[in-house]
Amino acid sequence: MKTAVIAGLVVGVLVAGIIFSPLMSGTFPSKVQAQASTGKTKKALLIASEKVVQVAPDNALHPGGIKYNAMVFNGSIPGPIVAIDQGDTLQLTLKNEGKLVHSLDFHAGFGANEANSGTVNPGQSKTWTLHGTYGGAFFYHCSADALNGIWEHISSGMYGGIIVHPRNEAPAKEFYVVFGENYNTADQGIFKGTNGKTGSFDITKFLNNQPDLILTNGMAHKYVPAIGNVVKIVLNKNAEVFKVKPGELTRWFIVNAGPNQFLSFHIIGSIITVRDGFVVNRFGTQDINDETWTIPPGSASVIESTFAQPGLYVGLTHALTAALKGGAFAILAANNSTANDQPLHTCVPPPGSPTPAQLPNGKCLPAAGTA
Numbered sequence: 001m002k003t004a005v006i007a008g009l010v011v012g013v014l015v016a017g018i019i020f021s022p023l024m025s026g027t028f029p030s031k032v033q034a035q036a037s038t039g040k041t042k043k044a045l046l047i048a049s050e051k052v053v054q055v056a057p058d059n060a061l062h063p064g065g066i067k068y069n070a071m072v073f074n075g076s077i078p079g080p081i082v083a084i085d086q087g088d089t090l091q092l093t094l095k096n097e098g099k100l101v102h103s104l105d106f107h108a109g110f111g112a113n114e115a116n117s118g119t120v121n122p123g124q125s126k127t128w129t130l131h132g133t134y135g136g137a138f139f140y141h142c143s144a145d146a147l148n149g150i151w152e153h154i155s156s157g158m159y160g161g162i163i164v165h166p167r168n169e170a171p172a173k174e175f176y177v178v179f180g181e182n183y184n185t186a187d188q189g190i191f192k193g194t195n196g197k198t199g200s201f202d203i204t205k206f207l208n209n210q211p212d213l214i215l216t217n218g219m220a221h222k223y224v225p226a227i228g229n230v231v232k233i234v235l236n237k238n239a240e241v242f243k244v245k246p247g248e249l250t251r252w253f254i255v256n257a258g259p260n261q262f263l264s265f266h267i268i269g270s271i272i273t274v275r276d277g278f279v280v281n282r283f284g285t286q287d288i289n290d291e292t293w294t295i296p297p298g299s300a301s302v303i304e305s306t307f308a309q310p311g312l313y314v315g316l317t318h319a320l321t322a323a324l325k326g327g328a329f330a331i332l333a334a335n336n337s338t339a340n341d342q343p344l345h346t347c348v349p350p351p352g353s354p355t356p357a358q359l360p361n362g363k364c365l366p367a368a369g370t371a
């Protein structure tokens with residue numbers, strides 16, 4: 001039943017809505033300081049560099065697979081999830097091991113000095129602090145050289161998500177999924193591929209709002225083995241899928257890196273409840289038992305869902321051009337699913353975790369008395 005479902009993969013539109021934090025600095029600092037001392041101080045290290053990343057598997061849509069000259073945090077697209085508890089203080093260090101100027105803007109920080117690292121030159125590093133005042137999921141990204149080139153650095157993979165676990169969060173199995181666009185000079189289009197070439201950022205495609213691929217956690221079709229029942233198309237023979245237990249509460253931190261297109265998030269076979277949407281009201285529920293939710297570029301949403309029956313489900317952008325370009329992931333509901341069987345690098349450090357990051361092996365420490 002769910003096989004037919006997958007046929008509807010498709011498009012999206014995610015645009016560049018970079019929330020430039022100085023614009024937001026007027027009303028928040030007093031609250032930040034008032035609540036900052038209640039939690040723990042945690043440290044996270046992000047290392048900026050450039051590297052070639054495979055952004056599409058070898059399949060009929062992209063013969064030979066697609067490689068890209070990416071810009072990355074900690075060696076991957078996206079950068080690692082960073083998770084703290086509300087009230088915690090986060091000490092961030094950005095180390096630039098690349099050849100280009102890089103920087104960071106954390107949307108969970110309020111105040112120019114809380115949100116932004118400022119320019120970090122090759123070979124240098126910078127440490128600064130933000131306070132987890134408001135619960136929710138937030139975007140982070142490179143701002144290049146004081147916004148000069150930000151479009152290329154985000155399009156090239158320098159982004160991720162930060163979670164501030166709210167104090168009243170219910171226990172759930174949690175996942176980290178980041179959608180992002182890829183504009184590739186070498187990609188000749190669907191069914192054509194790159195003839196073995198590795199592409200770079202294509203500013204013409206970017207300006208025309210024509211991404212070649214929509215990545216989920218750094219690769220198109222990363223978590224979609226195949227579509228089609230009568231006529232089957234193998235999309236990724238190495239695909240991992242997300243696993244859940246029927247009936248258990250799951251929580252999805254869905255990040256839309258954009259930089260240009262809106263995300264029309266839907267789970268085929270389930271309904272969703274959205275736990276945030278506005279910075280100052282992230283404890284609340286913005287949307288209950290809905291079918292599809294818009295996530296703007298440069299933003300993240302906390303989506304909760306349960307999967308009523310065993311079987312196959314699909315999380316995707318219901319803008320079908322974007323889904324066809326890779327913006328979808330398969331979810332298998334099965335009774336033998338466990339608490340720690342998330343695909344690598346998709347678990348979320350739980351509330352009370354001593355570290356805000358995943359372990360080097362892509363797994364997370366178990367919840368410390370999470371309730």
Ligand SMILES: [Cu+2]
Nearest residue numbers: 102142144153
């Ligand atoms: Cu950068």
